[in-house]
């Protein structure tokens with residue numbers, strides 16, 4: 001028997017490690033609630049994780065098997081579980097963050113000590129962090145060059161899905177480890193023991209039910225969403241993706257974060273969509289340069305632009321893999337260091353969505369209500385925090401980490417360091433978004449803004465986009481409940497430029 005350890009791959013389909021284990025022998029599957037991982041979790045992500053686990057468990061049950069659920073340090077739990085099951089080998093898929101790699105190294109040592117074989121697979125990305133390098137053999141720090149190599153590489157087919165006969169049946173699992181009264185219940189594995197199919201409630205793990213909706217979970221929901229996106233919206237993705245009111249993006253991020261759908265499966269589906277577009281339009285060969293920023297270069301280029309986002313995810317994964325310290329440190333350090341202003345009241349107003357800049361406030365309130373924020377708006381609120389409030393990007397990162405259902409260390413960190421001009425592929429420090437013109441350009445009718453900022457409903461879009469220029473009396477007449485801008489963008493822009501110049505040792 002083989003024991004498969006699920007982590008960020010809550011699925012049976014296109015799961016490289018699980019397929020490899022099932023190809024050799026019968027598989028028992030387990031998930032371990034690791035206290036170190038829970039230390040970094042949040043209410044919404046625990047809810048989302050539990051929903052994903054419930055969907056995963058249902059898939060095992062449909063095949064006559066079940067999911068073993070344990071709580072404790074994986075170094076302790078896994079050797080015990082392997083012994084109870086008499087499993088020959090523990091198999092898992094690699095997680096590329098620094099913390100995960102340290103944990104996996106400790107688990108490897110513990111399993112070696114217990115005489116249990118182990119095997120780790122590449123699964124979470126199409127192209128492993130080590131496989132795409134510059135001609136000089138270094139990891140890429142510029143996305144455009146990375147993308148060219150990424151898109152030219154051959155990709156693997158989706159891994160086969162295990163069938164009922166590949167899995168240990170539920171009765172045998174119960175006999176081996178039992179539930180609350182089973183052989184391992186009072187064993188050395190922390191108080192909760194190991195159970196078959198028993199999922200804890202958030203409160204059992206020290207978390208509350210979140211205020212925000214954690215969104216749908218599981219492979220079936222992921223496939224439904226992907227199919228719907230790839231049957232229509234993807235063909236105008238390049239032209240529409242920057243407009244938050246249009247719902248034109250795939251909303252796959254949380255599914256990908258928890259690994260409820262395999263990236264090979266997603267990529268293969270985009271290739272099919274591209275082939276269909278080529279056939280329809282008679283376009284062939286190269287899909288153009290991908291465009292962006294509202295360009296509409298036809299459906300083939302639109303699908304390619306979507307694939308570019310999948311490549312951003314893998315780009316940031318390799319940045320984190322090669323530079324695990326970026327979780328806390330600037331990737332690009334300025335000679336003199338940046339001295340952030342860090343005003344606690346301003347940061348608090350940003351978190352509450354009460355800055356008096358409508359598009360910023362709409363984004364922060366979408367985050368609070370839906371545990372999600374549109375990408376263009378993530379860029380705007382991140383620029384606002386770092387370059388208008390002159391606050392350290394780590395405040396923003398920590399807040400996103402707590403509130404986003406799709407929080408992914410690599411992508412979140414990459415996004416924040418990009419906005420703060422401290423990242424790999426960062427925007428130059430002198431490029432500072434103007435939150436009013438961004439709102440006007442990407443939400444011209446203020447539909448997105450008024451969805452999340454009810455105080456501004458009923459106002460003319462023009463008035464909303466001029467909020468910073470209105471007099472106090474005009475503001476009081478138009479929307480008495482909505483705050484005046486907490487900072488003056490043009491003044492803060494100058495201060496930000498001076499702050500970065502000082503950091504560069506230029507003054």
Ligand code: FAD
Pocket residue numbers: 241249250251252253254256257309310312313314316373374375376378379382400404406407408409411412413414415416419
């Ligand atoms: P789509 O546009 O449909 O893109 C498809 C997929 O590509 C996404 O699901 C995601 O997996 C990937 N992707 C898209 N854009 C990016 C990007 N810029 N960087 C890396 N991967 C990308 N994404 C996360 O998954 N988790 C995060 O914690 C996260 N934090 C961010 C923080 C900031 C400050 C910024 C600017 C961006 C962040 N992103 C993060 C990237 C991006 O905003 C989200 O992936 C995207 O909004 C998710 O919506 P979607 O699935 O509809 O995206």
